[in-house]
Amino acid sequence: MAECSAMRESFPLLLTESLDARSRELTHQHIESCSECGAEWLATKETWRLMEALPELTPPPRMRQRFLAEIGVEEKPVESNILSFPKRTWARWLSQAAAVVIVAGGSYLYGHRTQPVRLAPQQATLNSIQPVSIAESRVVKSSALSPNIEGRPDIENVQFIDTNPNDDEVSLSFDITQHMTVTGNRSDKSMVQLMAYVMQNEDKAQPSTTRAIDIVKQTYANSHQPEPEIAGAVARVLRNDEHEGVRIKAVDTLKTLPTATSETREALIAALKNDPNPAVRIKAVDALAKIAASGQLDQAAVDTLRQKAMQDDENLYVRTKAAEALKKLNP
Amino acid sequence: MMNSFLRTGGLAVALFACASLFAATHTERFTRDFPLGIGGSLWIENPVGDVEVIGVEGSTLSVSVTKNVNAPDATSLGEGREQTQVYMGGDGKAFVVRTVVGAPPGAKWKSNVSYSIRVPRVAQVHIVAAVGERIRVAGISSAVTVKNFSADITLENIAGAVTVDTTNGDIHFITDARPAAAVQLSTINGGIEVQVNPDSNLDWIAQSISGDVRTNFPVKGRFSGNGFRGLVNGIGGPTIATTAVMGNIFMLKRGGRQDEIKSLRAVIENSGGPTIFKKTAIETPLVQGNFIYPASADIVSFNIGEIRGFANIATAAGQVNLGTVMGDVTVRSGGGPFDFGAVFGVINAHTDAGEVNVGNAYKGGEISTSGGTLQVTFSGGPLTLQNGGGDIVVRHAASSVSAETRSGDLSITLDPNSRSQRITAKTTKGNVFLAVGQRFGADVEATVLTSNDEANPIHADFNGLTIKRDQFNGKTRIRATGKIGGGGEKVELYSEEGEIRITQR
Numbered sequence: 017m018a019e020c021s022a023m024r025e026s027f028p029l030l031l032t033e034s035l036d037a038r039s040r041e042l043t044h045q046h047i048e049s050c051s052e053c054g055a056e057w058l059a060t061k062e063t064w065r066l067m068e069a070l071p072e073l074t075p076p077p078r079m080r081q082r083f084l085a086e087i088g089v090e091e092k093p094v095e096s097n098i099l100s101f102p103k104r105t106w107a108r109w110l111s112q113a114a115a116v117v118i119v120a121g122g123s124y125l126y127g128h129r130t131q132p133v134r135l136a137p138q139q140a141t142l143n144s145i146q147p148v149s150i151a152e153s154r155v156v157k158s159s160a161l162s163p164n165i166e167g168r169p170d171i172e173n174v175q176f177i178d179t180n181p182n183d184d185e186v187s188l189s190f191d192i193t194q195h196m197t198v199t200g201n202r203s204d205k206s207m208v209q210l211m212a213y214v215m216q217n218e219d220k221a222q223p224s225t226t227r228a229i230d231i232v233k234q235t236y237a238n239s240h241q242p243e244p245e246i247a248g249a250v251a252r253v254l255r256n257d258e259h260e261g262v263r264i265k266a267v268d269t270l271k272t273l274p275t276a277t278s279e280t281r282e283a284l285i286a287a288l289k290n291d292p293n294p295a296v297r298i299k300a301v302d303a304l305a306k307i308a309a310s311g312q313l314d315q316a317a318v319d320t321l322r323q324k325a326m327q328d329d330e331n332l333y334v335r336t337k338a339a340e341a342l343k344k345l346n347p
Numbered sequence: 348m349m350n351s352f353l354r355t356g357g358l359a360v361a362l363f364a365c366a367s368l369f370a371a372t373h374t375e376r377f378t379r380d381f382p383l384g385i386g387g388s389l390w391i392e393n394p395v396g397d398v399e400v401i402g403v404e405g406s407t408l409s410v411s412v413t414k415n416v417n418a419p420d421a422t423s424l425g426e427g428r429e430q431t432q433v434y435m436g437g438d439g440k441a442f443v444v445r446t447v448v449g450a451p452p453g454a455k456w457k458s459n460v461s462y463s464i465r466v467p468r469v470a471q472v473h474i475v476a477a478v479g480e481r482i483r484v485a486g487i488s489s490a491v492t493v494k495n496f497s498a499d500i501t502l503e504n505i506a507g508a509v510t511v512d513t514t515n516g517d518i519h520f521i522t523d524a525r526p527a528a529a530v531q532l533s534t535i536n537g538g539i540e541v542q543v544n545p546d547s548n549l550d551w552i553a554q555s556i557s558g559d560v561r562t563n564f565p566v567k568g569r570f571s572g573n574g575f576r577g578l579v580n581g582i583g584g585p586t587i588a589t590t591a592v593m594g595n596i597f598m599l600k601r602g603g604r605q606d607e608i609k610s611l612r613a614v615i616e617n618s619g620g621p622t623i624f625k626k627t628a629i630e631t632p633l634v635q636g637n638f639i640y641p642a643s644a645d646i647v648s649f650n651i652g653e654i655r656g657f658a659n660i661a662t663a664a665g666q667v668n669l670g671t672v673m674g675d676v677t678v679r680s681g682g683g684p685f686d687f688g689a690v691f692g693v694i695n696a697h698t699d700a701g702e703v704n705v706g707n708a709y710k711g712g713e714i715s716t717s718g719g720t721l722q723v724t725f726s727g728g729p730l731t732l733q734n735g736g737g738d739i740v741v742r743h744a745a746s747s748v749s750a751e752t753r754s755g756d757l758s759i760t761l762d763p764n765s766r767s768q769r770i771t772a773k774t775t776k777g778n779v780f781l782a783v784g785q786r787f788g789a790d791v792e793a794t795v796l797t798s799n800d801e802a803n804p805i806h807a808d809f810n811g812l813t814i815k816r817d818q819f820n821g822k823t824r825i826r827a828t829g830k831i832g833g834g835g836e837k838v839e840l841y842s843e844e845g846e847i848r849i850t851q852r
Contacts, residue, residue, distance in 0.1 A: 226755070226777050260735065261774070262754060298701065325593075336664060343536040345514075
């Protein structure tokens, strides 16, 4: 315990690097072996650091005079026509006095640092929340960026941009690979748009577009909430995908979706007219018949089904299906 | 209690009576006359209701209109009257009669407008009508066109060119004279009856994929494709084209004998085989022995509960549903779905279009479709599956499986007790899923070709697979090879732009 006291007394000297090498080594060894002195040393260092940050103040003349009087030092008046050079002794005393004041003040601050800071309760007001958007490219102010980087995201294609060397503003541009999980209600606008985008972003869809369509079908089939964006995205897959298996799934999904947009209808008509795979055409017949039967008679759908039923070189089963679909229509 | 019951019942009856009282029909009739010159034309558009147009002498067009509105209450009735409008206008050369019905979605009222029109005989008549019971045009010496969805259409004594298109209606073309102009009649689900002067010479075209074609005229001609083209009586007449996709076609002598009417199949001899298709359905719960339906151009649907022998079916199109077949199954179809319950023999089945669903294929076989989902619940013998486009699913394979689809997912689940089976599964667009049992062993070669060079598309519940990547035709090829479960038969899996997943159950 006595050793601890002696060691703590040497902390200021250690801070000012005034200890000789041996004492310094002994003090450090003690700090490492004694947890209490270690904590005290850290606190002292923190106090020292805080004091460094404090602005240097010149004591008011009256205070200085009083201080000097108390310690028995008389301040000589400065002759006006002579440039005075303060004596080293006086300067040393003054610096020591300032150090005492600073250390005393710092100790006071340190001693009261654990006191809780009480703030008057205030009503919290949330002014706005900026929604996160998924974008191909984005410019962000550094002030809007959290200083915490979570995990180790892959950063590539880094560019440093300093458009104006005369100011302090710089830019850092990079590609970042980020795995994002979006959770929300199936009818949220953002979720609908995201689903539609994912389905059409064929090359990056994992495991595949067919799986994406399956998910869309499970999520939105027979939903009470019509989602034209989803129907439109599936319609575009039906129009554009080169693989018949994908198109079969797309047309199957369109049949179950509650929304029949003009884009949906046109995609189905195009599939029935031109798709080379008979299974796609058969399913397009069913889907078009459903559209034609809902609400008012859809003349374009009826005309396409008629045309298909009459087409000599069409598969007989497709023709029969088209005719049967027309027969069921009861406008 | 009894009084309360009576009061409640009485109130209900009274309310019902009031509702019945409010349910009202408004009928409005009026007639307008207009001049229509020689060579003029009459255009009629009527979405709901009947149309009758009679040709008369003179140059006056007389339009009689009957507008009916039905509604459950006075407000709806008023709205229906307001929203059902008849517009008439034109000049001496062309005159338009049009019904406009502005029924909003969920309207409580319904309306229809019927027209009875007297038009100069020499005027052209063009009718576009969606829904109705009857359209009749008679005594017109100029051209007539009718387009319609569901009404029966009767044309009597039309001397000019005729074009009729209907979806679900029947067409009757009747004339006492010998036709002198081209006639084109087509319906999808209705039938066609043509009655002309017995001395008429006609160039007759008849097409139907599932109806019969019958006549009591002397006819010469031949079948081509799915239609007939020939001469009625002899050369020199106009062309009369009759197309009834699903219905029957009759070409009859006006005033001729009913008992002389025969199917064209019987009339035309040495025609090289009938190709007028007739749809039939064969439904029976049990066939004691073998079931053979020879190669036929007919559209035939089969629904057979059990066949004690083998089944051999060839059909132009139609559904084939077989419950249990004790022997082999051989089916060829130009299009239509297959559904087989349990087949104890070998299956050899192909359809040009449609889904295939097989319950138990105890001896396996070869099954293919040009497009549609192909699904086998159980296979007990070597199974080869091919799909022109669509998924292939084998839920329980106790045999080797070779499955290939041009695009679609492949899912094969092996018997959990199977120690090794040769499996080949290929898709050029889609995923491959293979589930094997705990004791399964095989030499695996799984390949994915993808345009995503960062993809990691092969997943296996087993250690020991070596994964290599290289570039192939501008794409990234990922190959996983090695032995699982100590090795065994070869398992070859291939996917483009998808993933391969091998799981252990």
